[in-house]
Amino acid sequence: MTDASMQGGAAAPSRKSSIHTIDARTKKRNAAEARFKAYGLAAILVGLFFLVVLAVSIVRNGLPAFTETTVDLEFVLTEEQYQEAEGTLFKTAAYTDFFIAGLREQLVEDGVEVAFDEDAIERILGKVGGNLREFYRANEDKLGEPVSFTMSASSRVDGYMNGRVTRDGLEDSRFLMATDLDLVDVLRDAGIITQSFNWNFITGADSGVDNPGGAGIGASVVGSFFMMIVVLVLSLPIGVAASIYLEEFAPQNRFTDLIEVNISNLAAVPSIVFGILGLAVFIQFMHLPQSAPLVGGLVLTLMTLPTIIISTRASLKSVPPSIRDAALGVGASKMQAVFHHVLPLAMPGILTGTIIGLAQALGETAPLLLIGMVGFVARGYPDGFVGGFTEANSAMPAQIYTWAARADVSFYEKAWGGIIILLLFLLTMNIIAIILRRRFERRW
Amino acid sequence: MPLLWLFLIVLAIAAVGYVLGRSRALQSAGGDSRDLHSLPSYYGTNVAMKAAVPAFLLMLVWLLVQPLYINTVISGAIPDSAISDGANLGLVMSEVRRTAEGLDALVAAGEMTEAFARSARADLGDITQRLQDAGQIVTSEVTQPILRAAQDYRVMNATGSLLMSGAVIVLSLAGLLWGLRESQAAFRARNVVEAGVRALLIAAASIAILTTIGIVLSLVFNTIEFFRLYPASDFFFGLEWAPSFSGRGGSSELGVIPLLWGTFYISIVALLVAVPIGLFAAIYLSEYASRRVRGIAKPMLEVLAGIPTIVYGLFALLTVGPLLLSVFGREGLGWMQAGTAVMTAGIVMGIMLIPFVSSLSDDIINAVPQAMRDGSYGLGATKSETIKQVVLPAALPGIVGAILLAASRAIGETMIVVLGAGAAARLSLNPFEAMTTVTAKIVSQLTGDADFASPEALVAFALGMTLFVITLGLNVFALYIVRKYREQYE
Amino acid sequence: MYDAPNTELHVTQNDIKIAARKVQVYYGDTHAIKDVDVDIEDKTVTAFIGPSGCGKSTFLRCINRMNDTIDICRVEGDIQIDGEDIYDKRVDPVQLRAKVGMVFQKPNPFPKSIYDNIAYGPKIHGLAKNKADLDEIVEKALRRGAIWDEVKDRLHAPGTGLSGGQQQRLCIARAVATEPEVLLMDEPCSALDPIATAQVEELIDELKQNYSVVIVTHSMQQAARVSQKTAFFHLGHLVEYGETGKIFTNPEDTRTESYITGRIG
Incomplete structure (x- = not known):
């Protein structure tokens, strides 16, 4: 079999073979090709199948929460x-x-x-x-x-x-x-x-463990809203300022490297660790009130900052250097060039990134567990605007978790219903981000 | 709301400073802004900056230092005799704080006069009763030293706030005057303002470092505290996890091994789901799919990544768990006792990670130069041969990096395991049994009734430290690999 | 326009290996190749020259159906190799490409060892029965690629570690290893320095003893040095085709003359 003349004999006819007849080996290879392609397609279909199952179980289990x-x-x-x-x-x-x-x-x-x-x-x-x-x-x-x-x-x-x-x-x-x-x-x-x-589900507050029918998600929507205000007010300016520094002013030195390394690592730190940080620093050390949207907002801000910084830097980077040169050329200082020309041009991209970061923060649950926004019955709306930040409240994902963790199965329906509301909010935010991107996207 | 008021007062001073500084500079140039070194608004900004920034900094530092200082003074004043058996200083201090807060609330509600709250001769029983009536306290009785300490605490806090307000306003005004003195035509206001803005930018960028330091410090201090109460060797090598529920007993077994086992087992199941599906999906999307299919399938898959983890948690608990139970449970194969199990959490976590693996792999596969593929096609290789023997080996380091990042995600994931994996810490090989993870136990130890100073609560910080070190190590390693890989083709 | 009867005069006694008739190539809506007719001889080096974007590379990629890998590309007309239509439905491009090897503009060794780079083609086409056989094929290919002496001591070092010229010879050896009958080269020297270029050109000259070599080049000097026949492409048309010497000294078409004298391109 391994005789040299045999191999020569085997190789020679293949050389002169007609390309109009497909040999056995090519057939086998083509079959392998088709199989491989089918695996790929199957993987996609499995992924989409999971998405459909998820969507169906959310809608089927959650819709009854909206009727009474x-x-x-x-x-x-x-x-x-x-x-x-x-x-x-x-x-x-x-x-x-x-x-x-x-x-x-x-x-x-x-x-x-x-x-x-x-x-x-x-x-x-x-x-x-x-x-x-x-x-x-x-x-x-x-x-x-x-x-x-x-x-x-x-x-x-x-x-x-x-x-x-x-x-x-x-x-x-x-x-x-x-x-x-x-x-x-x-x-x-x-x-x-x-x-x-069931309007009460949308506008009402959480009920006690004994009254699943009366439970509503309204109060925790308000809690989430105040948290998002904190996140927006803090993470947008800080994130933009940090990105401007890193992208436009930072010299190439150890300190800059240190910041860069920290940002990329923070982006991958598990969210629960941010919860521990919030608990230890904001509640134990600074004695801010437990379960308050203010604290939740602070923790989520720290968590969202890396995301916002990364996307902001990308949009600053996409503004071509010729714009900076043009501004510097007419005698603007570097600071003026950045704030008058580069930043406005990068703004749509920054806003898109911020909205996506906010959407992420809105759905985050784990850190909220640790700062006491769970297990707590948000029975009413906060009094006034300031109270919205400092009074104990729940947040949408935390409220959903609270319901899911209750013994009475009737609360499960509420949890699924809460998920529908949460996803509607996320969907809206993402659509806004997409519209912003479509409308203001510039190709240089 | 004194803090808010203080904040507004400083802002007001800064606003006034802006107007004054601007007009003073203009005046010094005889009303002709062309004679000024900088635009008039820069002079105003300079004054406002000097009035506001140092004042806010002082406020911030004060707010951080004051509680620390008061804590030290008060805890120094508490006699050792006040610390009962089984408790420690931390527990007593939290009781002091609770009492103080209770008194505050009573005064605010008008149920107690300020003088009464401060009175040293107040009857203990009466105060306890009144606090309890108002639903303010959980401990049985307020003791004399605790009440004294709480009263001191309140007084010091009040004095501190008053002093801070004074100091902040004085500093703000001083800044205002300093800025105004500078507002002359020749003053390089723009350069000063820009230097200030630059400093603010640097400060914003440094928050990333501060956050890391905050994480490390909050983990390290509490972990050290924990190891003081519970031997480190028992934590790292203990094979049993059985915290006592009382929150103060010394009988807890807090071994991390069963938790790590649960974490890794669930992560492995998740990766077994996510990696083949994600990788094949990425291959199909980048090498086979037409532009239209790609345009639809890729965003659809990425929707899976945008869904909050709480949704996956509920999905595990209420859909996948019961589904698995009906197949593998008592009515089916009999391997499964309850819906929450390693399998449940692992599969759902795998679904969550599919888009993560696929989009990272997609990027990495696309980074393999087209010339490689051409070279292979030019030799008569089929598409799958090209992918298997040229593209994937070329992309391998990057894909390994992506899988490591996914693993780090899986290890740090919380909500899915809290809801889907069960609560029992177990060293078992059966994937249909309930197990628990590091993250789930962090949540349960810190949301339970245990006091923050007890080993049962502090262990959560040691667990957090473990988690942080593992995920950080994985991330750094993975990013290193990915970066090396990118450099290869740049 | 290329005048068919005229070129007949210059045809030597070599057989026709590739015959193309009325070939059209479209990229989406762009008509990239228009009505190309050409006969390429066996055991000859044929050069395609012309300004950038004239379609010479596109036409080259039609000969082993590499254009199939580009979604928007469409080929019409008739290309035959040894009298068999390569765009026939029965043809598997994979089999065709084993017969028509290709070398690319930029050296593109796989991120594998030198040995595995060469062995890749024979392995997928099943040309070797065992390890010893494969070793022999690899050695033969490397010798034909005129690189054996430089790499024989480090066959298991990565192919990406070689110099540019060595890499390109490795890629030629890799193409030779699958025992092709035609070798297509798409500007094989454009990324190389003059010394490496000279080595590769020498190699091309040797290869013509066994193969029909088609080379696309930007450099007229290179075409003059290595080829026996030359085709001049302009704006998707094959303007002129004939003996290399004639094209360069006495072109018939004014466009060819303008290009050769440097007025267009």
Whole structure:
């Protein structure tokens, strides 16, 4: 086989072979080629598949957070009934009875029949009697006239309406019985139980661990907003100043090298380490308030600075030297050349980089865990502008984490919903950045 | 809001300085700005700069030094007898601060007069009660030394703020006068202002260094503190991670090995997902894809990189975990106990890293000169032979660098492992078991109930130090390789 | 315009290796090569000359279908090697390129050892049955590339470590190693110093004993030194083709004359 004459014999015909007939070896090589190409295509498709799965699970799990299930009932309570209820021992129970009576009446009017008891109402609506009593004690003038009540259904019923809870998977418990679902179906058909857009989710604040239905992301959006103001106000000027120095003025020396090395390393330091820095320096050492957007903003500023510096330097670099020469040529100082000519020309690029840096900061969670923006229940909006920076608050990603970490699975839906809001913000910021780039991009 | 007011006052002085300096310079030139050395606005800026910059610097330094000084004085004044068993000075000091803050809050809410808060004869029980009623304190009872220290603390803080305000305003005014004296026609205002701006630019650039120093110092000091309470050898070589939950007990086992194992195991799974997919995607995009496909697929893949990690964390916890559990769990193959596992976190982290690996590799593959490819095609090589035998070997150092950078990302990633990997520290080979990582434990040790001065909390800083050193080493090495590689073709 | 019957007069007894008829090349919307007809002989050095951008390199790259690697490039017309159409659907460019080797403007050794640089082609085409066989092919190729004596002691040193002239001879040896029948050279000396150029030119002269060599060059002196036939390209047209001596001393077309005397180009 390894005989020299054999090889010569094998090589010679291939030399004179026709290029119109494809030999076996080339066929094999072409098959290998096709396989290799298929691996590449498969890799792309797998990557895109993951993206689709991610998108689908976000949308499918998150959309129900934007709807709420309510029970609407028009209800009349007469003066006598009010006095009677206030006179009994279990006052709220009496109101519940009135409510049930009213509901039955409504159902009879609609011509449907279904059996239910007080406990079922409680499982579906919570303590309805207490709500009624509270309303009438505050508005005694409404006695005797029809009042339409809109009450939120329990999170389990909400889940049933959204398809999260199904009859198959349901085990009777004190939260929900299978028979309750019959009632829910009837009430839905009668138009008493309806679904509507959940504004409270967008504008509201976080609720306690026991009330997933009432949780909203509004307060943490405000927290994130104040944090982003801090990041913007600090990182844009500092980042631009640092970039101008490094790109335009810095001499080639050890100090400049040191700065460069530090920036490139900081860009790769894990975000959690910035959290440790924030905890140790801003909270332990400087005693700034915990959980405050101010501290979150400071930490995120330090984290975002390298990104902003890197992109700013790139856009400064893209301004051709001829512009600088032209300014220097008419007698401007170097400082004037940079601030009057180079910087304005580089501005669109700088803004684009800053927005992308902000978007990154907006989604960052890990450092916020360490400075106490998690586990904390942001129950309300801050008072005023200054309070927005210093009062304890949450931030969007931190709020999402808080919900994800709660034991009640009903909060998961809120977490996914929060992600939708967060991604909408990120999407908007990125689109703005793209538009800026498209509109102002200059080719020299 | 005295700080904000002080800030505004200094700004106001600077603004006044600007106007005065500008008009004074003009006046000295007889109203003709052509006789001035610089534009009039430079004279104004010079004055404003001198009024504001030193004053703000003083403010900053004061704000940093004052708490340190007060802390030293107060802790020096606390008698040893006030430090109970099992506690240390740090714990007592944080109690002092809490008490002081509680008193502040009560005074601010109008529930206590300033005089009462300062009174030395105040009844301890009464104060404790009132603090607790206002929801201000968590410790059982305020002791006499702590109350005394807290009262001193408040007084010193108040005096300090007052002194600072005075000093800052005086300095600002002095700067104003100095600047105004200089505002003469012949004064080279532009050069001075430019030198000042230059100094500001340098200061901004130095923040990068300060940040690094801040990171290193905050890690080093707390790590040393930790090793004082817990032997370093037990930390580095301990095979068990079992912190006590009380937060003060001495029975914690704080060995880092199981955490490092979990970290590396998850990172390896992540790289096993990300590197083949990312690399093949990069090869396809740079060598095969038409311009249109590339224009669509590349940004789509990069979307994966722009998604916040919390989203991936939730994806791991609520989508991938249950999915894996249904296949490998009790109903399937029976290898998996719960949705959180090395596999869950690893796969999701791998997905996150795909665009990272692919865009870095894409850059590196594109940096291989076209002449190399031509040379290979000219010899009759197919595309895949060219890629495998010419392009990839040429790009190998760069790709290794990219993989190292991805590894460093994986090791430092927090949210995915916090939500997807589980909480139990384990030395196991089964990838379907829950394990935990360095980053996840940093979070749990610092967000728990443990006091910051206890070893259970301080260990987080030692973990942070470990993490910082590992990722920094990987980054420096990777950047070195990538840079070497780039130089080869430049 | 190139006058076909006229060139017939100068054809020597060598066989026609490559025959091109009505070749058109488009880059996107640009018509880069227009109506080129040419017959290239075996065991001859043919030089393509002309000003920059005249299409001589583009036409060269059509002969081994290197233009296929450029997405926007489109070739029409008919090119035959030994009477077989190379743009036929049945032709695999990979097989064609083994038969038509190419050397590029800038030396482009792979970032591998000298030995692996040479062995790469034989390996992918399966020309060697074993290691000893491969060693022999490598030595033969390096000897043909006139570089064996310089590198025989460091075959496993990286090819990128050689000097520019050595690198280019290495690339020629690499092209020779796959046993091609035609050797295309795209300005092989443009990146080399005069001494290295002289060595490569000497090598080209030797190579013509076994191969049909087509060389694109910027330098008219080089074309005069190494080639037997010369083709002059201008603005995508083949203006004139004939014996090198005739082209340089007695051109028929005025454009050729202007170029040779330095008035255009």
